[in-house]
Amino acid sequence: xxxxxxIQVEISRQLEIIQRGAAEIVPVEELKExxxxxxxxxxxxxxxxxxxxxxxxxxxxxTVVLQKIRQLQDLGHVAVIVIGDFTGRIGDPTDKAETRRxxxxxxxxxxxxxxxxxxxxxLRPEQTQVxxxxxxxxxxxxxxxxxxxxxxxxxxxxxxxxxxxRFRDNRPIHIHEFFYPLMQGYDSVALQADIxxxxxxxxxxxxxxxxxxxxxxxxxxxxxxxxxxxxxxGVHKMSKSLGNYIGxxxxxxxxxxxxxxxxxxxMVKYFxxxxxxxxxxxAEIRRGLAEGITHPRDLKIRLATELVTRFHSPEAATxxxxxxxxxxxxxxxxxxxxxxxxxxxxxxxxxxxxxxGLAASKSEARRLIQQGGVKLDGEKLANPEAELxxxxxxxxxVGKRKFVRLRH
Numbered sequence: 001x002x003x004x005x006x007i008q009v010e011i012s013r014q015l016e017i018i019q020r021g022a023a024e025i026v027p028v029e030e031l032k033e034x035x036x037x038x039x040x041x042x043x044x045x046x047x048x049x050x051x052x053x054x055x056x057x058x059x060x061x062x063t064v065v066l067q068k069i070r071q072l073q074d075l076g077h078v079a080v081i082v083i084g085d086f087t088g089r090i091g092d093p094t095d096k097a098e099t100r101r102x103x104x105x106x107x108x109x110x111x112x113x114x115x116x117x118x119x120x121x122x123l124r125p126e127q128t129q130v131x132x133x134x135x136x137x138x139x140x141x142x143x144x145x146x147x148x149x150x151x152x153x154x155x156x157x158x159x160x161x162x163x164x165x166r167f168r169d170n171r172p173i174h175i176h177e178f179f180y181p182l183m184q185g186y187d188s189v190a191l192q193a194d195i196x197x198x199x200x201x202x203x204x205x206x207x208x209x210x211x212x213x214x215x216x217x218x219x220x221x222x223x224x225x226x227x228x229x230x231x232x233x234g235v236h237k238m239s240k241s242l243g244n245y246i247g248x249x250x251x252x253x254x255x256x257x258x259x260x261x262x263x264x265x266x267m268v269k270y271f272x273x274x275x276x277x278x279x280x281x282x283a284e285i286r287r288g289l290a291e292g293i294t295h296p297r298d299l300k301i302r303l304a305t306e307l308v309t310r311f312h313s314p315e316a317a318t319x320x321x322x323x324x325x326x327x328x329x330x331x332x333x334x335x336x337x338x339x340x341x342x343x344x345x346x347x348x349x350x351x352x353x354x355x356x357g358l359a360a361s362k363s364e365a366r367r368l369i370q371q372g373g374v375k376l377d378g379e380k381l382a383n384p385e386a387e388l389x390x391x392x393x394x395x396x397x398v399g400k401r402k403f404v405r406l407r408h
Contacts, residue, residue, distance in 0.1 A: 002039075010039050014075050018224070020279060021068070021272045023200050026207065026223040034194050034222060038077070045077040048193035048221070050133075050184055050205075051119075052084035053111030058118045059245040060307075061229040061238030064273045065197045066122040068226055072195070073127040080191055081119060083112045086134040087183045118248055121311050136190040137183055148182050151215045152208075157181075160204050181205045185212040193221045200225045229273055234263035243360065252308045253334075256320035257401035259304035260328070264296040267303065275306055328400065337395060339405045346389050349374070349381060358398040373399050 002010070014035050025031055038045050047069055069079045085108045116130055140148075157178050158164050166173050181204060188196055188209030196206050206223035213220045228237045231244025238245045246258045262270070271277055271285055288294030301321065308317040323334045340356060350365040353374065359365035366384040368374050374381045375397040376390070390396070390406045397403050 007036075007039055011036055014039070016279060017071050017075060018068075020071075020282075021226065022224055023227040024203070024223075024225045026203075026210075026225075030220070031195070031222045031224075045072070045194040046191060047072050047077050047079050048082060048188060048191055048196045048209075049079065049198070050082045050084055050087075050187055050196070051115055052087055053108055053115050057114060057247060057249055059238055059240060059247045060274055061231070061245065063122055063248065064226045064229050065199065066119060067274055067276075068197055068224070070122050070124065070276075073124045077127075077195075079123055079128045080193070081116075081123075081128060081130045082187050082191070083115065083130060083132050084184070084187075085109065085112055085132045086137040087180055087187075121248055131191070133183070133187050133190070137186065148186060148212075149179075151212060152178075152182065154178075181208040182212070185209045188221050189213055189216050189218060192218055194219075195222045195224055197224050197226065199228050201228065227269075227273065229269070230266060232258060232262050234266055243364070246307075248311050252312045252316040252320045253323050254401055255311065256304045256308050256317075256324055259307060260297075260300050260324060261400075262300065267296060267299050270303060271299075275303060276310075333395065334403060337403045337405045339407050341407045342390060346387055348385075348387050350384050352396075353398065356396075356404055358396070358402055358404065368398060 011032070015032060018031065018035070019025065019028075034045055037043075049065055049069055073079055085105075112132070120128070158167060160181075163173055163177075184205045185208030187193075189212050192213075193209065196209050198206050203223065203225055206221075206225065210220040210223065230236065231238035231242060232246070233242070233244040236242050236244060240247075246255055250258075259270075268282075268286055268289065272282055277285070285294070285299060289296070289299070301324075304324075305317045305321060308320050323336070327334055342352075349369065350359075350362050353359040353365040353368070354362055359368055365374075369381055369384040372380050372382075376388070377394050378397075381388075392406070392408045394406050395403055396406060
């Protein structure tokens with residue numbers, strides 16, 4: 001049995017880890033009380049994260065909250081991942097200027113399947129429960145829905161910035177959108193969650209869980225909000241649409257290269273939010289950079305190696321390091337260039353880049369060419385409208401990381 005001194009040390013240790021990197025915790029005093037009860041009783045806290053499968057894949061920005069949950073699992077707590085197969089049919093209107101298109105049931109299920117596979121790259125499966133909120137929301141009677149709706153006023157809903165802006169701009173807000181935060185909040189009631197995590201843009205929804213738990217006579221959850229992670233441009237939130245993302249399912253070489261390309265000033269934040277380094281190691285990283293002892297490149301290699309190991313394997317990380325050193329430090333082509341067979345010797349370069357997945361769109365392909373980012377056998381291509389003949393065995397290069405050998 002633990003002594004009072006040991007209990008206090010453990011409480012302090014857990015609070016330090018839980019609060020590390022958090023943008024806001026509401027309220028901190030309740031978090032301390034929950035941790036105290038957990039340590040004294042030996043019962044784990046129920047940590048909730050809601051995921052609406054509105055997109056089929058996850059990037060590193062999404063893993064910020066997953067990494068925090070992993071830290072809570074390492075402390076002995078239990079994660080409950082709520083896949084919003086029911087709420088996902090509405091879609092969270094957060095940061096949206098217009099009503100979202102409602103997803104079909106098949107779309108939601110397919111996206112959810114992909115999500116579940118990806119979250120286990122961060123979380124411990126044995127300490128993770130995955131639940132679909134249709135299992136309780138789909139069975140609510142209309143009487144239950146009326147009770148749920150009666151807990152909140154329209155004025156309170158319009159406190160959400162996105163709703164306020166649309167209302168002010170005379171853009172439509174559909175009634176069903178008001179039910180999104182109510183349903184997400186009801187998820188916390190159904191699970192009797194102790195802590196709910198989300199990004200800072202989810203504050204309204206997380207606090208809704210507290211409101212409804214109080215209404216239903218439960219102990220209220222603590223809302224733990226994590227910062228939004230800037231993308232590789234160092235300015236905007238990581239986003240696939242902006243092209244500044246690192247996808248957790250990207251191939252090891254692309255993932256490694258993207259980490260190596262990030263601005264130096266982002267490194268500490270990335271280590272803090274998406275790395276498994278502990279508090280002491282993070283302090284050493286900060287000190288090494290501040291005192292000029294540690295070279296930023298070496299830290300990027302360390303971070304890139306850790307991420308590729310986690311999302312792929314140690315062997316993949318070793319190969320990625322070797323390839324990066326070959327291509328970037330020694331200025332050579334990689335030896336493992338993938339090969340593709342062309343349907344004809346002559347191709348429009350823009351269409352070819354898109355077809356090969358080297359550019360996301362024709363407009364991006366044109367931009368890459370105009371910026372000198374596309375080479376054929378080491379020679380820059382300048383004309384995006386060119387129809388070119390590609391000799392068998394020639395190498396098409398896009399940027400510093402993407403190579404394809406063309407065959408006929």
